[in-house]
Amino acid sequence: MIEKLIFTPKEEDLKAAFRLHMTHSRFKRIGYFLLFGLAIGIVLAAWNGFGSINETIGLIAGMTLWVGFVALLLSVIMPLWWAPWYAQKIYKQQKDLRLELTTWWDDEKLYSSNEQGHGHLAFADMVKWRSDNNVLLMYRSDQLYNFLPNRIFTQPAAKAGLIRRLQDSCVPGEEQS
The missing domain is CATH 2.30.29 (PH-domain like)
Structure with missing residues (x-):
């Protein structure tokens, strides 16, 4: 013993704990967002009737990149701004x-x-x-x-x-x- x-x-x-917890799964979370963007792009391309190949690829790639950018932005904002704010709130609440x-x-x-x-x-x-x-x-x-x-x-x-x-x-x- x-x-x-x-x-x-x-x-x-507590802030350090939240930061470590959140940053570990950052790349996994971005990957899920990219897959989501890809799926939305495919659905929108299907909705659009799968026009020309260039238009279809552009729509799918554009949606994937847009969602990927949002995911990257969130993965930076969350540990730097949201996690410290949330940790401070929890620390004050939890005696x-x-x-x-x-x-x-x-x-x-x-x-x-x-x-x-x-x-x-x-x-x-x-x-x-x-x-x-x-x-x-x-x-x-x-x-x-x-x-x-x-x-x-x-x-x-x-x-x-x-x-x-x-x-x-x-x-x-x-x-x-």
Whole structure:
């Protein structure tokens, strides 16, 4: 068992968690938008009666590029503007994010407690993890995660030990720099 890590989450920690969560799936999201634009282009070309080949290709390519541009624009705006605004809003609303938290782990589970309660999560029940220079995210599902800011790891090997526990439990993940 590792020593217990005691910290109070900061608004910046939550912003870093949102940023990491949102930026990871950016290219996948752009790909889905491109496919959507392609489908809309094909539907519009069919509606138009599949005129000349140049007109059909132009309509399909134009719609795909237009939707791709919108997706690219959104993928830049969301992490830079929306995620910080949303994190600030959630931080103000959710009282337990401003409470001192104690967290620790053993070979099987991650434990957390604060003055409102306590909980534990088996590593085997986590679906993935992701980390960067600011935060470690441990996912319960694709959209629900626990976060630990890197600033709380007082021992250099503590974060590496937690990641090793996740890997030993066959939880897929990645570390970004």
